[in-house]
Amino acid sequence: MEPKSHRLSLWTPDNRMRDFWDDRERRHHPSTQRGLTLVEVLVAMLVLGTAVASLLALLNIHTQNTLALEDNVLGRIVAENAMVTVVTQEATGRRQDDGEETTLAGREFTWFVSRTPSPYEGVEIIRVSVIRADTEREVASLQTLRRQTR
Numbered sequence: 001m002e003p004k005s006h007r008l009s010l011w012t013p014d015n016r017m018r019d020f021w022d023d024r025e026r027r028h029h030p031s032t033q034r035g036l037t038l039v040e041v042l043v044a045m046l047v048l049g050t051a052v053a054s055l056l057a058l059l060n061i062h063t064q065n066t067l068a069l070e071d072n073v074l075g076r077i078v079a080e081n082a083m084v085t086v087v088t089q090e091a092t093g094r095r096q097d098d099g100e101e102t103t104l105a106g107r108e109f110t111w112f113v114s115r116t117p118s119p120y121e122g123v124e125i126i127r128v129s130v131i132r133a134d135t136e137r138e139v140a141s142l143q144t145l146r147r148q149t150r
Helices: 016-028 038-091
Strands: 100-104 107-117 123-132 138-147
Touching (some): 038 100
Antiparallel strands (some): 123 138
8 A cells, every 4th residue: 555645636547647746846856956057146146246345335434434533532632732732831931823743643643723812801712723644634623711821
């Protein structure tokens, strides 16, 4: 006696329908299919290439943003140091309005001092601007109020 099959088949006296289903299962069975078609390979390469290109673009943007943030942080440190220099030199009777070049973390920065009168009598605004020497881009600025010196 033949075991019962779970597939639906029609019985005919010469078993033609059963042979049809057996042949069809044999042709589409995973063990008889070998490899991928060219179209499948090309689609997979296209998807993979798009994913890699997107990741590289994101990495480039992230690197640029990180460098800009580093410049801003280092510029802020230079601005704070320059402000301390300007304020302490004024306390000793010297006045520095010229900028100086400073190297910090292997990067060249130039800082400048500008003074403007404030709306309040006898008070001036001291502003220190820091630019990156190679890009000429302002990376930081710092302001303080100070009693005007005569």
